[in-house]
Amino acid sequence: MDPLLTRIRSELEDHADPDIRESSKRFFKEEIRCYGMKTATARAIAKACRTEVKGRPKEEVFALCEELFASGYLEESFIASYFTEHLATYEKADLLLFRHWIDAYITNWAACDTFCNHTVGDFIDRYPECTAELKAWTQSQNRWMRRAAAVSLIVPAKRGRFLDDALEIAALLLTDTDDMVQKGYGWLLKEASREHPEEVFDFIMQNKKAMPRTALRYAVEKLPKELRTEAMKKDW
Template structure:
């Protein structure tokens, strides 16, 4: 079976012109969708898991790159999903590939978050020595690379991991003028506040005079009302 051709045929058959236009309007960035709801895209990606199982990691990554390179929104989302399949076989060297994929193929927040929350987050959790490399993304001129630095730690942060790195990344992005980067590191702080509420609250108070209100609101969203009121006070 030609997996890529089959996936494309299925997406084309599921295409809905109304949903296609709705997707185009949903993103501020230019997107190229088939017009398939995300839930259905995820189901389709999962349907092909048995066909991925016998493949070596490099073969799976080759398929992912073919999907990414198309620029089609739904194909990119399936590539994000498939890239997590060989996670047991990840090595630290995969970071360079994933970094390149963010550079070349991430063009909106949905692809950024789907890929980085899971694939990149899983890799740096397995190899914490990569965290300094992730931090370097905070100075990149690519807005998606900077957002990726934060959202790659969403799942680890929620588990209480890498708090020092969370704070370093948030500090590096603190005055970023891009609202999607602000939302990204605010989200990271919000998830870190679940296991480390007081530490994150103290961080917010220490930096609230320079932290954009967008990031601040995200960061305190899951805190008690009194904390939220204190953080938002002028």
């Protein structure tokens, strides 16, 4: 086993708090595996390894991340996400590996969002033509792949980018019955509305009859009050 992986796990065990482990479970409907610590603590452990990881070839970094994701522990997924976000230079082919990690190892919203908001979002910013892959994820049987399709554009959408792609992904997920997916694309619409309130409002008004209320409530949060009130009316 990689000595660094052994050290990371030893530090996670040293910082594990049974009380935090139990209290963390209330944030998830599904069963989770976690050591029990604040996210900042896991991030600090990752930061402490930055110099050692940065000096490795990308293939070794990704192999380490594979081991961390595969463990199923929430904090290990956070550390893997930190490494992919800060220490790797992406190539277009890397998206296939990212898709594999999401499909095979991600089993809760926190792991999904931490990895996709930043690593996959940064990747899409660099390779915007790969939004086609995100749209393909909307058809997956895996709820976390479908959520990933939306939340991977959260950070770029907040900056006003990828509006057309965000609306297309929301349309593809519009009638999804999974609440984690509904919240994911509702969140994407909310972030897109910061720079494009009229366009997002128009999308909502055209689709709100079919849009689940969970997604709608998320989507309207950042709209101006008068648009938010209009969008929430049950007027059909």
